[in-house]
Structure formats: structure tokens, C-alpha cells
Amino acid sequence: MKTVIEKILAESIAVKDRFIRSHLDALVKTATLMADCVAAGKKIMLFGNGGSAADAQHIAAEFVNRFEIERRPLPAIALTTDTSVITSIGNDYHFDEIFSKQVRALGLEGDVALGISTSGNSKNVLKAIKVSNEMGLHTVGLSGPGGRLKEIAALALCVESETTARIQESHALAGHILCLLTDRILFPGHEGR
Numbered sequence: 001m002k003t004v005i006e007k008i009l010a011e012s013i014a015v016k017d018r019f020i021r022s023h024l025d026a027l028v029k030t031a032t033l034m035a036d037c038v039a040a041g042k043k044i045m046l047f048g049n050g051g052s053a054a055d056a057q058h059i060a061a062e063f064v065n066r067f068e069i070e071r072r073p074l075p076a077i078a079l080t081t082d083t084s085v086i087t088s089i090g091n092d093y094h095f096d097e098i099f100s101k102q103v104r105a106l107g108l109e110g111d112v113a114l115g116i117s118t119s120g121n122s123k124n125v126l127k128a129i130k131v132s133n134e135m136g137l138h139t140v141g142l143s144g145p146g147g148r149l150k151e152i153a154a155l156a157l158c159v160e161s162e163t164t165a166r167i168q169e170s171h172a173l174a175g176h177i178l179c180l181l182t183d184r185i186l187f188p189g190h191e192g193r
Contacts, residue, residue, distance in 0.1 A: 012169050015163075015170055016173050018160060019160065019161075020170075020177070022160075023174075026157055027174065027178065029155060032181075032185060034112055035185035035186050037110060037112045038182070038186060039186065042075070042110045043076060043108075044063060044077075044111070044112045044114060045077055045106065045111060045112065045114070045137075046114045047128055048116030051118070051164075051168045052142075055142075055175060056079070059076070062175070063075070064076055068183065071186070071190065079103070086098045089101050096123040096127055099115075099128035100127040100128045103135065107131075109135060110137070110138070111137045112137065112140060113129060113139050113140070114139075115153065116141075116142040117143050117144075117147065118167045118168060120145075120147015122149075125141075126148055126152065129141065130152060140153055140157070142171045142174060143158050143167075144158065145160045
């Protein structure tokens with residue numbers, strides 16, 4: 001068992017190291033986009049399925065509450081949390097519509113739409129990104145190595161791994177980095193650590 005743990009640890013570190021180093025510029029660009037969005041009175045909308053839904057909620061919570069510094073709440077919402085909205089759309093229309101209908105209802109030009117899909121092919125995520133593009137939102141995709149998300153999102157952060165767990169671990173790290181950088185851009189002089 002210890003050998004298995006050590007192998008997982010080594011693999012996780014290697015995947016995250018490759019992902020972050022190959023996306024340094026994209027991470028800075030995404031954080032700057034998020035900071036500019038919030039400074040302009042706009043919001044960040046996040047969405048995904050399963051573990052990616054949890055990541056969307058986690059990142060939104062860091063923005064709304066706080067990350068590492070004491071500061072005002074930042075406008076972010078996970079489109080994965082309202083079960084009445086999600087189940088009514090899924091029931092009356094189709095599961096593929098659960099995020100795109102919310103984007104149509106809540107999204108404004110200049111908002112950021114961040115879609116998360118480990119496969120890069122989640123139909124409901126792709127549809128929401130497509131609608132976001134049409135409405136003039138800034139689109140960001142967090143995905144694995146394949147899929148259409150990287151083709152249709154304006155900014156794509158793709159983890160080069162075939163293992164879902166390693167992709168999700170890298171997405172969590174990216175989320176924390178984006179929160180930290182966004183805070184530092186918006187609140188200079190309050191670096192925390």
C-alpha cells in the first residue's frame with residue numbers, strides 16, 4: 001500500500017508541475033481577466049459536472065467569502081448549486097441545457113464564464129460556453145488533454161493526463177492560483193503570505 005501511495009504522489013506532483021509550468025502565461029491572463037471583470041462590476045460564473053461541479057463551488061466560495069486575505073466579497077456563482085433550477089431544466093428540457101439556460105438568465109456581457117470538464121466533452125458545459133461566447137462573456141475552459149472545450153473557450157487550461165483524478169487535482173491547484181492572483185491584482189499590498 002505504501003508503494004501505491006508513493007506512486008500516486010509522484011504522479012500527481014509530476015502532472016501538476018507540467019500543467020502549471022506550461023500554463024504560466026494563461027494563468028496570469030485568466031486571473032487578470034477575472035480581476036478586470038470584478039473591477040468592472042461584473043461576475044464570475046462557474047460550472048461543471050460531478051467532481052468538476054464541486055471544483056466550481058469551491059472556487060466560487062473562495063471568491064465570495066475569502067481566500068487568503070481579508071477583503072470584500074467578490075461576485076462569483078457556481079451554476080451547479082440550485083437543485084430546483086437544475087432539476088426543472090433537466091426535467092422540462094434536457095440535462096444538456098442546465099448551464100446554458102442559467103447563463104442566458106444570469107449572464108451579462110463582460111462576465112466571465114468558467115467551464116470545467118475533465119474530458120473536455122461535457123455537452124452541458126460546451127453548450128454553456130457556446131452561449132456565453134454568443135452573449136459576449138469571456139470564456140475560460142479547464143479540461144484534460146482532449147475534447148472540444150479547448151477549441152471553443154477563449155482561454156483554455158488543459159491538463160496533459162489521461163487520469164481523471166490527476167486532472168481534477170490540477171484543476172483544484174489552478175483554482176487556488178487564480179483566486180490568489182486575482183486577489184493580488186485587486187488588492188495590492190495585501191499579499192497575505
